[in-house]
Amino acid sequence: MKNELCVSCYEEITDPICLNCNLKHFDLWLKSTELPKNKKSLIKNKTKSIISKESLNEEKCILCKKNPVEICFSCLFSKIKNTLEKSPHLDGDVLESFDNSFNYSTHLEEPAPLMINGN
C-alpha cells in the first residue's frame, strides 16, 4: 500500500482525510463560535481557497471515500490558523477556541521520537 503525501509539506499523511471532510469539521466549529454571520461566511470562503494544488494521491478519503486526500492535518491547521489570524477584528477568544477544538489532532502529526531505546 502506498503512502499519501501532503501537497504542502510532502510528508506522509497519517490520517487520509480529504480537505472537504476536514473543512466540515471546521465549519461545525465556525458555527459554534459567536462570530457575526457575515464574518463566518467570509472566513468560510477564505478557507475554501486555501488549497490550490492538485492532490498528489489517488487513494480516497477514509470518511467520504470520494475525494483524494490533499493535505495533512497539521498543514491544514496552520493554514486555517493563518487565515484566521489575518482576519480583521477577530478576537483572541475565537483563536483560542480554534486551538482547543483542533489541537487534539496536531500532536498526532508530530514526528515520532527517533530514539526510543527503552531497554
Ligand SMILES: [Zn+2]
Ligand atoms: Zn503537510
Ligand SMILES: [Zn+2]
Ligand atoms: Zn472526505
